[in-house]
Amino acid sequence: MKTIKNIGLVIFLIGLGIFTVLPLIGNFKLDQTTFDQIVADKGFKSELFIQSMQTEVVGREFSGMTSLSPKIVDALEKANAQHRINKEYKKVIYTSPHDMASLIGKTSGIGFIANNKGLMWFLTFGLGIIGALLFILPNIILQGKKGIKNDGIYHENATNKGWVAWLVFIFLVSFYLVLYFRPEFATNWTYLVDPISESLSGNPAGHWFVYGFMYCVVMTVMAIRMYIKYRHNVYQMVRTTSVLFFQIVFAFLIPEIMTRLQMPYYDFKNAFPLDYDFFFQWNLKSLLNSGGIGLFILVWGVVLTLVIVPVMVYFFGKRWYCSWVCGCGGLAETLGDPYRQHSSKSLFSWKIERWLIHGVLLFAVVMTGMTLYSFFEETSTVLGIKTQSIQNTYSLAIGSVFAGVIGTGFYPIFGNRVWCRFGCPLAAYLGFVQRFKSRFRITTNGGQCISCGNCSTYCEQGIDVRAYAQKGENIIRSSCVGCGICSAVCPRGVLKLENGPEEGRINPTEVLLGNDVDLMDLVNKK
């Protein structure tokens, strides 16, 4: 069994290794007709850009994106700068230099990788999946009988912030940096999944398709790990199945199929303000121009946020979204599960959390207010501030850096819910409902707590669960995503997630710790 695991690990690392070098290798050659086609399609009017592309790029063979990308970026930046000096604003090209490199790169791949997509898929994704499964499946036997499976978590390098964890950290952060800021380096990755993308939406894959596909694959593989690890807890099994379903069907398949049907690309479960650009002008316009379905999406999006989400939180707590449906939550609960213990439980972190998450919510609301004002008033500024620049700041700082690079990249160091805990505006909104008007609570079972600390240690949201449980208090915290792990790891059966009547949800403390108190005492206290 151990050997199978090790073989799996080696196979996985080979797959991962090939995947990792792909951005740096491969040959590219942009031929004249393709270039002309792009210029015509995009309507580029900059003769400077076209000229320098003709001399520097077209017809030449480049080995590796590292040599092609700077040429394109340079050509575009120089051309734009010159046009701005000459005040020829019509000629300026608004596609960002790296998106341009990505666009051109995609059409100019030649050689082995671009010609052997299926094989390359197998050597990366295929080996990765097979290796990971070989690594994970023996746990059915190795982990023994069902029960709490946290043995050795703090002895293992990978789960105790050792060098493996730091390597994973560097890998994840770099991956997100490429995705958000240097998409041209993802070009070879897109070839691997072209066949899949074409069969779904009819279009070749872009780097976001790679991401979406990878997301589903990683979640599926890691969900299998969850099933094995939490065999003793049916709640975990059901919940994991649910997030997996919503990710694959709602976040991945439906939007792709909608594209094939000429409908707008839309993830029906992605609620505003997590879906922060829902009200952005380009999106509203695109929805309004898409006929019936566009209108439906518009109404759905508004109803989802204003009615469905809060009503569901009232009945079931925020968990129905954050750990049953949400994609970010889905990744956190599968890929992130081995790191859940790293969330800080200090009071200090809780203070930071409250400032940050509510700050982001405020930011999102103000930004959306400005956006809507600009949209209806048909102006580009509000009180002298450019709406566009606020949107850009949010997209960059919150949408990309916080949610992506930090949110996921920092899993191995700060735990798996950094974004959900400190940044997600939707979580902040749901949190208000959960805290003040909901039937959800984690019930503490009277006086049974032995203050061992397992619940707090494994709370991914950094809630000091024990602090409540040892006083006999129910846990009612806005940040609780209801993952149920505290209840799963408690060795004394103290915690239960449940939806009950609101009355009595917040219970008086230290009543049933065991000492029979004088009833008059209690009455007087009230």
Place this chain on the structure above:
Amino acid sequence: MEHIVIIGNGIAGVTAARHIRKNSDKKITIISAETDYFFSRTALMYVYMGHMKFEHTQPYENWFWKKNRIDLVKAYVNEVNHESKTLLLSDGNTISYDKLIIATGSKPNKFGWPGQDLKGVQGLYSKQDLDQLEANAPNNKICKRAVIVGGGLIGIELAEMLRSRKIPVTFLVRESSFWNGVLPKGESEMINEHILEHHIDLRLETNLVEILSDENGRAKAITTDKGDTIECDVVGLTAGVTPNIDFLKDSGIALGRGVKVNRFLETNIPDIYAIGDCAEQHEAIGNRRPIEAVWYTGRMMGEALAQTICGKKREYNPGHWFNSAKFLDVEYQTYGWVFSEKGLKENEQHFHWRHSKEFICITIAFDKNSRKFLGINTFGIRMRHEIFDRWLTEERPVDYVLEYLKDANFDPEFYSNYEAEIISKFNTEFGTTISPKKKSWKRIFAKA
């Protein structure tokens, strides 16, 4: 300002300190020799098993003590002088007190076995024991086998710990079945099976005779009263605990096995109190033992005494008995009293149900004449403390308990429920026609 000095920073002492602070402005000092800060002894096993780091066992952050003006002194108290109201510390310093709370806990029993002080022989009680175990049994290369002596709750925890590092374990148990002085037969036997399933070499009705030494004074083997010699590198002594009160021998404080106290937790000397594992009631309370060495009672005594110290004199008046533990993968909870065959009370009758495949079972004790419900043991099913506490207070008949058993279930959502199966077995055995009532929030949250 009145100075309250507490010896021992365990659950009892710390709970007392916290509640005294809540209710008063008195000066509070906690003296303890074991660790700088309070930690949860019950969680020691999880540190060795790698579930947590030691810092995670500390329920309060380090700033807590200063903020709440609870002074911590790390020292061992050598002597208590009640005439001058001073304590003599091992570092030569003295501390004077106005009121003294003794909360010094327990120490592992040693019954004078030959070789009990050899290297590699240890108990499992303190942080130091944990460190020692880490040194004695870091892995199964250095510790090729461990023998555990004493089949109680700490013994089985130690076995689980060692097994988490794949160390072969031999488990010597004096009784004919695991913990059957406490657990009824059906349950005890189920746990035997579960222990074996975890590849622990369980030896029932077997006693330790001698621990043999190698040339360096390290344990190398043990012999049993069955005539076996078992080679091993570590011997774990877990045959119960006794109050840790040797330093009080000549203090004038009345001692039995523990520090003798009355219901107000007062000793024979004014202004000196004892709580937690080390306190011994003059007379046992109800079915309880005079010395109750469990977490919960330490906490309750701490709470009760804090009230007394702050001027609201309050008896230690524990409610209905409850407890919980975990045997490897099987959780155990108990409410009220269920006695084993050895201690069965007059008129006590048991109803036992066990799952056909899984390690899940319950035993309900009731009075065979009045049908009054006496208590329940559950294995692998979680039950609501509040509900059972209320039913015990209301002296419900066993039939009522079964009828409303669904209200008491505390398992996580989506778990299989067994009430119907349990009740149908009860009906067949006792000729009743009880049918289970659906769970009702209204009843669950109704205040008694």
